[in-house]
Structure formats: C-alpha cells, structure tokens
Amino acid sequence: MVDVFSGANLELLRRGIIFTLGLFATGVVGGAVLGAVIGVLRSGPTTPLNAPLRALLVVYSAVFRGVPALVLIIFFFYGSAAFGIRPSAFQAAALALTAYASAGFGEIAYASINAVSEQQWLAGRSLGLSYIQILIHIIVPQAARVATPPAVGQVAHVLKGTSLASVIGVIDVTGAGNIMANRAAEPLYVFLVVGAVYFILGYPLMRIGRLLERRLLAGSST
C-alpha cells in the first residue's frame, strides 16, 4: 500500500500538481483580467454606440456560465480541428477554463460596479473628472470591496474546474491519480490522496473568503 507513492508515482503526482497550478493560474489571471474588462464595458450608461457590444457581452456571459466547463473543454479540444487548429490538451483546457472563469468574474465585476450608487458617477462628473478618472478614483475602489468575497469564491470554483482537464488527457493531479490508480490498483488510497491535494489547495481560499466577507459585513453595518 505504501509503495503507491514511491519513486515514479510521486514524481507523477508532483508534475500533476504543477499542471494543476498552471491551469489554475492561467484561468484565474486570464479570467480576472478579462472579467474586469467585461465588467467595465458593461457598466455605465448604455448608448447606441456601445449597445451592440453590450448585447454581445451578455450573450458571452450566458454561454460561458450556462454551458458546463467540461463541454467547453471538450469542444475547444476536439472542435478546434474544424479550423485547422490543433491545440495541445493543456492549451485547450487553459483556454476553456479562462473563458469559463472570465464569464464568472465578469458578472461579479459588472454587479459590483453596478452596486456603486449612480450618484457617485454624477458627483464625479460634477467635479469635472473624466470617465476614466471617475472609474479609477471613485468607482473601482468601492466596487473592489464588494467584489472581493464573491471573487474569491470564483477562484475556488476555477480550482475545482481544473480537474476536468484530465478528461482530455492533461496529466494534472486528477490525471496523475487516474494513472496511479490504474498502475497500482489502489483507487481508494490514490483518490483520497488526490482529494486531499485539492483540499489543501482549496481550503485556505475558503477561509480567506469567509474572513474577507465577515470583515466586509462588519464594515457595512457602521
């Protein structure tokens, strides 16, 4: 039983963790940046000029939150051949996770910016600030406070989502677990360890989120 995690298997798990963290970092960073842009583009007054773009972003958001991440990953991996593109499994999974994460982050950013009272925009304009100045100096600092707890939740979701990459052959922690379980015929032991790895990575996120939220709630009651 103990030798399941010796030598080659341990190396496999170590590399699996690196791939999981790689997918996780790509999804979170790419998703957060794209999501912030989506949130900004969707907020503020709608004009005939930005209306088509907004409609597009609403559809984007519905698609990437309404279609399972697993379907996105499979579609990006196998479907891209139709355009003559052959991404590696990691590339396809990273792209799909980024799209998936960006839709969630975008919704959070949009809702948080919306949560800032409209009068703040008006006040900024009455001071003669430009749109960008209002956004950077007035809106974003307030919206960021609101967005932080749900954003941490989204980060935890992205971490869990990375496990789906194993389905198209990425040897992340779950993929490494699959190989080890087959090799050693000890699936229970192997997958409990795999689960523990995710727990160790994800649990601090959960605690941080809760801490931030409590602080936020405490702040708002004054």
Add this chain to the structure above:
Amino acid sequence: MGYTFDWNVVWDNLGLLISGAGTTLYLSAIAIAGALVLGIAVVPLRTAKLAPVRWLAGAYIETFRTVPLLVQLYIVYFALPELGIRLDSTQAGLVSLVLYSGAYCTEIFRAGIESIPNGQLLAGQSIGLSRWQIFSKIVLPQAARCVIAPLGNQFIETVIGSSIISVIGGVELLQQGTQLESRTYRPFEVFAAVAVIYLVVSQALVHLFALLDRLVGVRRRVYHLADGSLDTPTVLLTSPDVPSIRGNGLEQGGVTDG
C-alpha cells in the same frame, strides 16, 4: 484544406441529443431532491449544541465543497468497490451529485435560517411560543422564501455538474454527444450542438427560477450573506445581488418582506 461543416449530423440525430437532455434533467431532478433531503437532515447537525456533531457536519460540508466533483465521482465509482460497494455509472453519478449538492444545500438552508433576525425569535418567545412553534411559524415561512433563488442556482449547478457522469460512461446529454461524435467524426458540430442544448436548458431554468423567485421569493440573496463568498455559483439567476452585502441585508431583511 478547408473543413466543410455538415450540420446534418446534428439534425439527423437531434432526437438522440434531446433525449440525452431529458435524461440530464431527470438525473438532476433526482439528485437535487436527494440533496434537499440531505441538506434538511444535516442542517440541524450543523447548528447542533454538541460541538463534535457540529464539527462533523462542518467537515462534511467543507470537504465536499472543496474537492472537485470529478474527484468525488472517481472515489465513489472506482474506489468504493474496494470496500464492497459497487455502483453502476448512473448510480455513482447520482450519489456524487447528491453528496456534492447536499453540502451546498445545507449551507443555503443554514444561511436562510440565520437570516431571520434574532429579534423575531425573541418576539416569539415573549408571546410564549414553543421552540418548534417559533421555527415552524416564524422562521420557516420566511426562510423558505429566501432560499428559493439560491436553490434555483444550485439546481442549475447540478444540471451543469451532471455532465461529468459522461466521464465514467453514464448516459446523459454529453455522453450522447460523445457517442455520436465517435460514430460521425464531427466533433465541432456535435459538441457545438451539445453546448447549445445545455445553454438552452440552463437559460430556461434561469428564467423559470427567476420567475418563481419574483412570485414568491424575497429580494434578498442569502447566498451572498451568511456564507456567500465561497458559494458564488457559476450560474446566477440574476446578477449576483452584491448590494445586499454592503447593505444591511442581515439585519433588516426578514422584517421588511411583510
């Protein structure tokens, strides 16, 4: 070399895919029903007076919400047979979904109950109601209305999550797509169709639950209050009601909804 799209693959097999979607909805409905029951059973443990019981319930919730559903499914499907528990792929999928969603449902219920201001409980005591009367006459009617939206989200999450049953060969929408693809070698068309069907189903549910929430729900998202940060669902009924975090949702919510 250009690729010629052949959408007939989809049209000719639309019935197959739609029946897959039916199975997906059917399995999700069973799973969420199980998760609701599990949630109702665990909530009292989660708020029990006895600390070890509380910790145990907390450990269940934290574990099953932190570990990816796919890994949980592998444990149920590949690892439990070692302990003599053998389930077919659909059963294993259902068990995993129930345990996973059950952890979320527990937290939704807990948040709903805790969103009732303490003053109301004291008011109940002051007019001489028993603990059970306070729960059934004061807490439950209000909590029930404000858990509708997060439970709706959870149902949509379950529908989306059920796609992983295909990984172990359980027949549902994604599996129908995978089988169709392996017969026709048309991954783009087939998986695009699968994605569209998921989108239609999830959007229909979003609107259905939003309507339900508008009719009987409370305009207050427990989800983001008592436990929210980590539970931001990937699909939200409406945009996440973030203002409630800043506002005094916890304090005023239950009283104002009349």
